[in-house]
Amino acid sequence: MESIISSIIEFFYSVIEQYGVLGIGIAMFAESAGIPYASVVVVLSAGSLIVKEQFSFWPMVFLSTAGITLVSLCSYFLGYLGTRMGQSLKKSTLAAVPHKKIFYP
Numbered sequence: 163m164e165s166i167i168s169s170i171i172e173f174f175y176s177v178i179e180q181y182g183v184l185g186i187g188i189a190m191f192a193e194s195a196g197i198p199y200a201s202v203v204v205v206l207s208a209g210s211l212i213v214k215e216q217f218s219f220w221p222m223v224f225l226s227t228a229g230i231t232l233v234s235l236c237s238y239f240l241g242y243l244g245t246r247m248g249q250s251l252k253k254s255t256l257a258a259v260p261h262k263k264i265f266y267p
Contacts, residue, residue, distance in 0.1 A: 189201070
């Protein structure tokens with residue numbers, strides 16, 4: 163189990179080292195989009211690079227927040243569009259069905 167965790171940490175560490183601060187934003191975007199891994203690993207990798215003074219703190223915070231926020235906005239707008247499409251489909255379906263009053267004795 164420890165070898166799996168250490169390999170995941172090494173992978174994200176190498177991604178962050180290769181792509182820099184943008185790698186943080188991409189990794190957080192992917193995590194929020196539903197790719198199954200823990201964003202804590204990315205944050206820990208970023209923290210170790212900050213401690214080693216390879217990257218500065220505020221760009222890391224900004225890009226990780228931007229990645230998460232961007233996915234949240236995409237999810238919101240997809241839900242909004244789906245609701246609007248569902249409402250218009252419901253209206254068009256009801257308009258096509260003739261309405262009759264049904265009386266029960």
